[in-house]
Amino acid sequence: MSQDFADRIVAARAPRRETKSLIYQHALRLFAERGYARTSLRDIAEAVGLEVPSLYTHIASKQSLLFDLMEFGNSELLARLEAAVAAVPGDRPLDQLYVLVRENVISHCRHRDQTKVVFTEIRELADRQRPRILSLRRSIEDLFRDTIGRAVDAGSAREVDVTVTAFGVLAIGRGAATWYHDDGELTPEDIGDLYAEQVVRGILAPKLAAKWSRPQL
Amino acid sequence: MSQDFADRIVAARAPRRETKSLIYQHALRLFAERGYARTSLRDIAEAVGLEVPSLYTHIASKQSLLFDLMEFGNSELLARLEAAVAAVPGDRPLDQLYVLVRENVISHCRHRDQTKVVFTEIRELADRQRPRILSLRRSIEDLFRDTIGRAVDAGSAREVDVTVTAFGVLAIGRGAATWYHDDGELTPEDIGDLYAEQVVRGILAPKLAAKWSRPQL
DNA sequence: CCTACCGATCGGTAGG
DNA sequence: CCTACCGATCGGTAGG
Structure with a gap:
């Protein structure tokens, strides 16, 4: 040798x-x-x-490479979102929703490759790997559902369907990853603020519409 | 023989x-x-x-099969959306936006396979085929941009970024195709109404928030 | 970390 | 519309 x-x-x-x-x-x-x-x-x-x-x-294999990327991508996003919600007091659910939508949009703009892979390639996973990824995804969905639900319960939001609303918000964020470019006029923060305001106003109780304003962060 | x-x-x-x-x-x-x-x-x-x-x-080939499906899917969606807008007078842009969002959601729920293929497989097209599909997609985007822009110009909507707002609305519709099931509690029409109201309220001029209500169709 | 190699599968063609 | 077939490419292994 x-x-x-x-x-x-x-x-x-x-x-x-x-x-x-x-x-x-x-x-x-x-x-x-x-x-x-x-x-x-x-x-x-x-x-x-x-x-x-x-x-x-x-x-170990091509598939394990995909699994690792998807697990990391979902875990990281979940951690960012949880941190964003935790930074706002629980008695202000509308503000929590605002920062949640904003952080979600920012994360998707900043990590576009992760977003594309995580949400497009689920069917490529082995049946044995998929539940773990779906579970992480469900935790993210639950965070939005829970926050919207508390805004409704507090009377700050209209009585919207919590799940459908959450899915709409998540879709907006994923969509941003498909068109955002670093050389555009708007920063991820700009886009995050824009969507967060639209989402909050979209479900805001009409009586609050005149006096609601973006939270000072 | x-x-x-x-x-x-x-x-x-x-x-x-x-x-x-x-x-x-x-x-x-x-x-x-x-x-x-x-x-x-x-x-x-x-x-x-x-x-x-x-x-x-x-x-002619596997690729031409994909191209035909994508061209038909986009053309059909564009035609449905144009018909929906045309059914509402041009001096009521908020109502036009409402029916546009609603019809978009309904179409995506009803034709989920088309949606999945049309928006996931663009990269599989030959460079020669792609411009035609992107052009159809741009027509759809322009329909939303134009309608939102007229609502802003009329003073019925806040001065939102028209393109970013349009992309958000389109993402919501595509998202519905990924989770909607025929055996759920909500019909495509229910979901369409729900999102249409959220989108319109999301950009509504605050002074109109108290008195705006869903258009009678 | 590389050379050599394998069985499986792919889109597509020849020819009737 | 079918049988027979092809070159290219794939994920992965043996062995050092």
Whole structure:
């Protein structure tokens, strides 16, 4: 066995974290651009600067790569949203909804690749992997449902269908990821404020319409 | 050449319209379920009850099948939306917006497979085919932009960003296609009314908030 | 981390 | 509308 061969086998047994990170970065970008089914392991390997079999030092399969990206993407979004709600007192549900919608829009604009992959490629997961991702997604939906529900219960919002309203709000955020560009006139914060105000006014109790104004954050 | 062979060649030269229709029906369903890239011509042929080469009596290629479905889906939606707006006088832009949002939601709920394919598979089109589809999509967007813009100009709506608002409304409709089920409690019309009211109230001039009510259709 | 390789599947064609 | 077939590409493995 030559020195060269030995070095390469050692490299395979002591995988570099940096390489793994590059694999995930390029996989996310390529999955978002072309879709999971149209991205081959050859594409990913080439982007990273490896041969295909070398990828298997770092990942278990193409599918596990997708699963990891989807789990991280959903978890990160959920954490951001929970932090946003927690920053506003619970007795002001309309303001909580405002920051929730705003943070959701901002996150989707800032992490467009994550959004595209997370919401387009669910059907590509194995049946065994899917429940975990759906569960995370449901937690996000529940956060919106709960906040809207408390605004209704407090009499600050009209008696809207909580689930349908929540789904509409979530769709607006995902939509932003499909058209937002960094070189546009509006920042993610601008867009977040714009949608948050429309959503709150859309369900606001009419008696509050004249005096409601955007929360000072 | 046997009688049997001759019959089959004749059948190929005189394709039945019914067969072509079945191919498009099953292709739409399968593309919506699994995605274009994950649907093989073998899947489609099997669903229709043919062998793969027989498909080519009716279609030019897999890609042309997708293009035809996307062109039809977008054209049909545009026609429905234009009809909805035209049914309301032009001097009532808020009511026009209401019926526009409502019809958009209803159409997406009723034609979920079309929605899924039309908005997910654009990247699968050839560069030569894509402009035609993007042009149809832009006409739909313009219809919303124009209606919202006239509501703003008339002073009935706040001075919102017309494009961002239109994209939000369109996203809500597309979103409905992903979660609506025929066996739910709400009809497409219910959901259409719900979202239409939220959208109109969301941009309504505050001075009109107390007295605005859903248009009688 | 690489070379060499494999079975499966793909869209599509030839020819009748 | 079918049988027979093809070159390209896929995810992944053996072995060092």
